[in-house]
Amino acid sequence: MTTVMALQRRRRAAPAERARAPQLDGPIERIVVFRALMLGDLLCAVPALRALRRGFPQASITLVGLPWAEALVERLACVDRFIEFPGHPALPERPCDVRALPVFLAKVQSQRFDLALQLHGSGPVVNPLVATFGARHSAGFFDAASWRPPEDAACYAPWPERGHEIERMLALTDWLGVARDGTQLDFPLQAADHEALAGLWPGGRRPARYVCVHAGAQLPSRRWPVERFAEVANRLAGAGRTVVLTGTAQEAELIAALSAAIEYPVVNLAGRTSLWTLGALLEGAEALVCNDTGVSHVAAALGTPSVVVSAGSDVERWAPLDRSRHRVLWQPMSCRPCSHAVCPIDNACARAIEVAEVMQALDALAAQRSDAGASRYAARGAAGAAADADDAPDAADAGDSGAAADARDVGCRPLPPVVQAARRPPAERSGSA
Numbered sequence: 001m002t003t004v005m006a007l008q009r010r011r012r013a014a015p016a017e018r019a020r021a022p023q024l025d026g027p028i029e030r031i032v033v034f035r036a037l038m039l040g041d042l043l044c045a046v047p048a049l050r051a052l053r054r055g056f057p058q059a060s061i062t063l064v065g066l067p068w069a070e071a072l073v074e075r076l077a078c079v080d081r082f083i084e085f086p087g088h089p090a091l092p093e094r095p096c097d098v099r100a101l102p103v104f105l106a107k108v109q110s111q112r113f114d115l116a117l118q119l120h121g122s123g124p125v126v127n128p129l130v131a132t133f134g135a136r137h138s139a140g141f142f143d144a145a146s147w148r149p150p151e152d153a154a155c156y157a158p159w160p161e162r163g164h165e166i167e168r169m170l171a172l173t174d175w176l177g178v179a180r181d182g183t184q185l186d187f188p189l190q191a192a193d194h195e196a197l198a199g200l201w202p203g204g205r206r207p208a209r210y211v212c213v214h215a216g217a218q219l220p221s222r223r224w225p226v227e228r229f230a231e232v233a234n235r236l237a238g239a240g241r242t243v244v245l246t247g248t249a250q251e252a253e254l255i256a257a258l259s260a261a262i263e264y265p266v267v268n269l270a271g272r273t274s275l276w277t278l279g280a281l282l283e284g285a286e287a288l289v290c291n292d293t294g295v296s297h298v299a300a301a302l303g304t305p306s307v308v309v310s311a312g313s314d315v316e317r318w319a320p321l322d323r324s325r326h327r328v329l330w331q332p333m334s335c336r337p338c339s340h341a342v343c344p345i346d347n348a349c350a351r352a353i354e355v356a357e358v359m360q361a362l363d364a365l366a367a368q369r370s371d372a373g374a375s376r377y378a379a380r381g382a383a384g385a386a387a388d389a390d391d392a393p394d395a396a397d398a399g400d401s402g403a404a405a406d407a408r409d410v411g412c413r414p415l416p417p418v419v420q421a422a423r424r425p426p427a428e429r430s431g432s433a
Contacts, residue, residue, distance in 0.1 A: 022155040022176060024137050028114045032062045034130050035119040036085040036093055037430060038218065039275075039294030040318070041165070042069055043301060045119050046076065046186050048169035052117070053078035055178030062111065066094055071275050075188040083108060090125045109134035119169055121430030122146060122159040139176060165317050183321060185301035193280040200277055201267060203242065204284060210242035210267070211362075212282060214290035215258050216251035217311075221343040222291055224309040224350045226254065230261035231355045232289055236362075237264035241286065245270055246278060246295065287365055289358060292318055292328070300326060305365040307358050311350035312338030324368065327361035329353045 031052065035045050042065065052061060062081040063073050073082040086104050087096030109132075118130045118140025124147075130138055131149050139155035142148050148156045157175035160168040166183050173180070198205035213236075215229040233243045243262065247255045249271035259268050273281060279298055282288060288299045292310040299306040300320035310319065310330040314337040320326035331352035335345075343350075 022139070022152075024115065024155070026114065026136065028056050028137075029059050030062075030111060030113045031056060031059050031115045031117060032064060032083075032108065032111065032113045032133055032135060033079075033117045033119055034064045034085075034126060034133075036065050036069075036087075036091070037120065038066070038093065039068070039072075040297040041430070042072065043185050043187070043294070043297040044165040044318075045169045046078065047166050047181070047183050048119060048173050049076070049078040050181045050186070051170065051173040051178050054181045055173070055176075059114075062113070064108065068275070075190075076186060077188075078186075088125065088129060105132055115139065117172070119172060123148070123156070126430075127156075139172065141172060162316065164319075164321065166321065168317070185297060187279055187298055187301035189276065189279050189283060189302075193276040194284075196274070197277045197280040197284075200272060201244075201269060201281075203267065204281060208242055208284070209240070209286055210244050210284075211236050212244045212246050212285045212288045212290075213258075214246045214288065214293070214295045216247040216254055216270075217291040217293040219312075219341045221312045221338050221340050221347065222293065223347070224291055224311060224353060225347070226258050227261060228353075228355050228358075229258055229289070232358050233258075233262045233266065234264060235355075235359055237262070237266070242267060244268075244281065244285070246273065246281065247271065287362060289362070296320065296326070305368075307361040307365070309350065309353050309358065311347060311353075312336060312340075312343065325365070327364065329357055329361060 033049065033052070035042060049061070049063075060080045061078065062083055063069065063079045064083045064085050065073070067084050070082045070084065073079045083104075085094075086100035087094040088101075089096050089098065113133060113135035114137065116130050116133045116135035116138040118126055118138065120126045120130075121141065122143040122145075123141050124143070124145045127138075127140055127142065127146050127148060130140060137155060138149055138152050140148075140157075141159040142156045143159040146156075146159075155176065157172050160171050163171075166185075170180060170183070194204075203210075213229055213233050215223065215226055217223045233245075237243050243264065244267045245255050245259060247270035252271050255268060255270035259266055269281065278295070279302060282295070282299050282304045283302045285304055288295065288304055288306040290296050290299075290306065290308055292308050292313045292315075296306055296308045297320070300322065303325065306320070306326045308319070308326060308328045310328050315328060315330050317337075319328040331349040333349050336349065338349075
């Protein structure tokens, strides 16, 4: 059976504009995928990578990504090799050393790939970049501003303007006629990860009732106020839970301020965990409270219940798919999704979310657990709990993600005007930044 016939047989039902899968001549034995983004972005692409593995089971699949991703790739069954991307002047994810680009391109071109897949973004910057990889065929996304190699134009899918990031990435493998292999995320932990965590925090070795609190996010505009995270931690500790603070080394100052604002002893592991000890920590946690950032996707992959305060991001695109296990709290505003690193209107969408709402969402998660000893956090005498009934919305699932019409209503508080001209989309539309 030829590769083209196999692709056509595997493809899903497709819209009329692509009645047939694109034609790829010759065997596809070496595939390179470009997705040089952050943790959550890459995790959301795993279902598409898994579909690619299923569609081309004999092919060697290489990921070109940011340095941090090598540790994840080492454990993903759907990827065989990793090549570090040195950055590009027009892409913001890492500083670019242009002197490294010729060496990088020579390394990629020497692999003589049969197919290069652009899973990074809408295409204006990265489509020409991926074309320089020298693969026999290329495929990816395109929008009105994007160039496509004429000989492979049929292999480029329209950039999805709506939908979850998992579905957006799967739109490309669908377009190529490759059958899906589920939408679940993968984060493959090993026994050694739990042992390493125990060496870092002996309290993680024994059965413990702890909640992880992650107050960081790459962009300040995506952060819920530290003082509100501190109040949540106070209530959790007052209800008998151990509070574990997580974050990157770059967030140490932020987490130190959070720790200082908490009235109870806490475990501060910010900057001390690896990718895998962080995963082991989250897997053993009763719950996670965090901003909409990479750690929320790790929790989703591991099945750890979470309450996510989404400030500025596109909830439809980034909220965990399991709306029962993961409660997303957000304020609909005309300026979402936000394109600012620092909010020009004092993080109005973040400040619209009250502590009482987070506690109510944690209560709803606790009520779902089959553990007979599970107790409600806000109802155990923690400071401020008596005010929850007055402050929190009525619906227990008020934080579910979805379209703006599904968000909880906080009374449409008047907000300062937003200069829409400052929100022009960047040249390359890709991940959550």
